[in-house]
Amino acid sequence: MKKPDNPRIKDIARLAGVSIGTVDRALHNRGRVATDTKRRVEEIARQINYKPNLIARSLVRKSRTTVAILVPDPVQDEYWQQAYEGIVNVMSRFEQHGLFFDTFFYDLDKKESFAGSARKLISSKPDGVIMAPNFLNEGRWLYGKCQELSLPVIMFDTIIPETNPLSFIGTDSYQSGRVAAELLSMTAKKGGKFAILHFDEELLNSPHMLEKERGFLSFIKSECPKRDCIVAVLNNKKRRYREQLRKMFAANRISGIFVSTSKAYRVGSYLSCMKMKKTVLVGYDLTSRNETLLADGTIRFLINQNPRRQAEVSLNTFSDYLVYRETIKPSKFFPIEIITRTNLSSYKD
Amino acid sequence: MKKPDNPRIKDIARLAGVSIGTVDRALHNRGRVATDTKRRVEEIARQINYKPNLIARSLVRKSRTTVAILVPDPVQDEYWQQAYEGIVNVMSRFEQHGLFFDTFFYDLDKKESFAGSARKLISSKPDGVIMAPNFLNEGRWLYGKCQELSLPVIMFDTIIPETNPLSFIGTDSYQSGRVAAELLSMTAKKGGKFAILHFDEELLNSPHMLEKERGFLSFIKSECPKRDCIVAVLNNKKRRYREQLRKMFAANRISGIFVSTSKAYRVGSYLSCMKMKKTVLVGYDLTSRNETLLADGTIRFLINQNPRRQAEVSLNTFSDYLVYRETIKPSKFFPIEIITRTNLSSYKD
DNA sequence: CTGAAAGCGCTAACAC
DNA sequence: GTGTTAGCGCTTTCAG
Numbered sequence A, B: 001m002k003k004p005d006n007p008r009i010k011d012i013a014r015l016a017g018v019s020i021g022t023v024d025r026a027l028h029n030r031g032r033v034a035t036d037t038k039r040r041v042e043e044i045a046r047q048i049n050y051k052p053n054l055i056a057r058s059l060v061r062k063s064r065t066t067v068a069i070l071v072p073d074p075v076q077d078e079y080w081q082q083a084y085e086g087i088v089n090v091m092s093r094f095e096q097h098g099l100f101f102d103t104f105f106y107d108l109d110k111k112e113s114f115a116g117s118a119r120k121l122i123s124s125k126p127d128g129v130i131m132a133p134n135f136l137n138e139g140r141w142l143y144g145k146c147q148e149l150s151l152p153v154i155m156f157d158t159i160i161p162e163t164n165p166l167s168f169i170g171t172d173s174y175q176s177g178r179v180a181a182e183l184l185s186m187t188a189k190k191g192g193k194f195a196i197l198h199f200d201e202e203l204l205n206s207p208h209m210l211e212k213e214r215g216f217l218s219f220i221k222s223e224c225p226k227r228d229c230i231v232a233v234l235n236n237k238k239r240r241y242r243e244q245l246r247k248m249f250a251a252n253r254i255s256g257i258f259v260s261t262s263k264a265y266r267v268g269s270y271l272s273c274m275k276m277k278k279t280v281l282v283g284y285d286l287t288s289r290n291e292t293l294l295a296d297g298t299i300r301f302l303i304n305q306n307p308r309r310q311a312e313v314s315l316n317t318f319s320d321y322l323v324y325r326e327t328i329k330p331s332k333f334f335p336i337e338i339i340t341r342t343n344l345s346s347y348k349d
Numbered sequence C: 001c002t003g004a005a006a007g008c009g010c011t012a013a014c015a016c
Numbered sequence D: 001g002t003g004t005t006a007g008c009g010c011t012t013t014c015a016g
Helices: A009-016 A020-028 A035-047 A054-060 A078-095 A111-123 A136-148 A173-187 A208-223 A238-251 A264-273 A288-295 A307-322 B009-016 B020-028 B035-047 B054-060 B078-095 B111-123 B136-148 B173-187 B208-223 B238-251 B264-273 B288-295 B307-322
Strands: A065-072 A099-106 A128-131 A153-156 A167-170 A193-199 A229-234 A254-259 A280-284 A301-304 A331-333 A337-339 B065-072 B099-106 B128-131 B153-156 B167-170 B193-199 B229-234 B254-259 B280-284 B301-304 B331-333 B337-339
Touching: A009 A020, A009 A035, A020 A035, A054 B054, A065 A078, A065 A111, A065 A307, A078 A099, A078 A307, A099 A111, A099 A307, A111 A136, A128 A136, A128 A307, A153 A307, A167 A307, A173 A208, A173 A254, A173 A280, A173 A301, A173 B173, A193 A208, A208 A229, A229 A238, A238 A264, A254 A264, A264 A280, A264 A288, A288 A301, A337 B337, B009 B020, B009 B035, B020 B035, B065 B078, B065 B111, B065 B307, B078 B099, B078 B307, B099 B111, B099 B307, B111 B136, B128 B136, B128 B307, B153 B307, B167 B307, B173 B208, B173 B254, B173 B280, B173 B301, B193 B208, B208 B229, B229 B238, B238 B264, B254 B264, B264 B280, B264 B288, B288 B301
Parallel strands: A065 A099, A065 A128, A128 A153, A153 A167, A167 A331, A193 A229, A193 A254, A254 A280, A280 A301, B065 B099, B065 B128, B128 B153, B153 B167, B167 B331, B193 B229, B193 B254, B254 B280, B280 B301
Antiparallel strands: A301 A337, B301 B337
16 A cells, blocks of 8 residues: 655645745744735645644644643542542643643532632633532632633533533533433332432532433433332431431332432442342442442442543543644533443453 | 653753763663663663653654554444444544554455455565454464564454464453343343354354353353353344244243344344343444344343444554554453443444 | 764744 | 744764
8 A cells, every 4th residue: 555655844835835934824824924825825735635743743832831620629539539540640641742730629518618729720820721610609700710811621520501611521410310210220120119319418519410310300201100209318427318218218118229429339338238239229430339339239330420531531632722722522421331240340450 | 830841861961971862872772882871871861750752752753664454344244344433533643653554354254355365464564463353263373474573463352362462452252241141130030041142154253252151151150040041053144043033932931132242133123023022132232223223122231342442442552552662551451331222322422 | 882963844933 | 924944852873
């Protein structure tokens, strides 16, 4: 097979009878080129199928741009710990290319902490922002600030309604709720109700949960209309939620449970104590406690939101945007990954 | 946060009091450096934590290396069509960097065609080989030839036993069989047998099927020992396999079926005709016919082997190896992805 | 054994 | 408006 050298700027210059500087300007609209020169250059570029050499470009651009990242504190929560691992993982790759990332943390339980970190972030004068905005109002403030300063923004994990970031990277919560409902309806016993459980500490943060609930209910409504569902918000304290669960099981025959957060292990450990292994339990995220209960069969399915890859993709996307000036897809929804005890290990290389 | 420029070869040269040429030679063992100069340079490099700039390196290396790819003909089979899409997808990205890929096809049904293409491949004098060796003996011959010529080899989809390619990229068939068994045992009715079905056209090719069968049976044996399993090899012709299925269902009460290939739709369309929707069917791969039957509930689960990404990763791995001289993990097993009708769309972006 | 210098393809600063 | 030129960090001759 023939492998002709792919064309360079130099070739265009020769063919158009101009200098490479002019070609560069013509191709990148960096001002002051005669209109017909520009047209000629563009035409030739098209004809010989010119593709800029990204390697050379990024070598010359010693840009030193800094992107600020706002995420929940990883020590608080294993999910966010995994996201942080993703950040650290790819961060160093970019330093070589003059792209730096500064991480700011906030406390998942305190809006004020988000607001505080957001202010710090802004005063650090970044060239771009990546955020996981668990607090709607505060997130909206930060987004507005970025608009003002015309900073590019990528949101991941959670999207704030009525904003238009460069890209949203995360899972489709509504659809994942449907998946959970399908899994329960396939595996739970015929009789009994399904319970949708939220933990209240999270409810105040995350708009996701309601989306998940909506998705779940929509599936049940259309596909198994005879199945009754109950929704409960559990208190975050151990004593309290155990008590709440006890009452719930006393009052209802429950054959399937959907926990809308990564805290399925809490419900699982209760089921386990009570020897209620036949109740099918579905939750989210590969945290260590969830994995343990998945392995022993207490949790039947976990839906993996892959925070690590979400973070990695977020940084990569920013690099594509800043370094390569590529155009970015406005949203990258992740596959809704179904994890059972047998395929778990294949996700852990 | 401080962002010190990361050190360059130049810096090492200055600190060691030698020229950058010498540093380069010392660091890369390209001959003739005084032993103590070498040691000094290495020591300094370590101390200032020198990391070579890969961008600059790949800019200068106009290597023009060609890697030959041997895969089944994409027009024959949708699975391989997807793999080919993956190849084409990423191929162009590498041409810029002087890395070219030449694709050779073979007929999935004819060993001789593999052998012929393999010979053609070798005589094209590639600098490396990527192969999906569906024929064991012929694949072994090609692998041996590559060893002789000391060409790096990456195998994907199928690995030939007792070979040591640079890397194997694919799924763990044994484990995927276990996953299939788990899915069936969770969703099928209590009574009845499980059937493992192979199609004979494929059996002669691929060592995978037996692995999948072994995995499946091992799970059943340890987790649901009471469940009976039968194994059948179906003839590839429509009339024949329909007749075989008819007999099988007449002789056994079957509540779950595992098809070890991407041909689950064949069994599915039979079930569909016979109004046997309650029989749970699990198969492999997101081909269009499988997807249709997944959507309407005839197929319950598909295990996605993601040929597209397998191909992409194969090419990427070769690039990492040749361009960046990175060390390569000897095997990259893919996640065993469970696809149902509700999460299907999330895999199709 | 070592140093000097050319050049990969592109961008940006500076002349004209 | 356009041409020229100096690098980005590295590899690779080519002298010495």
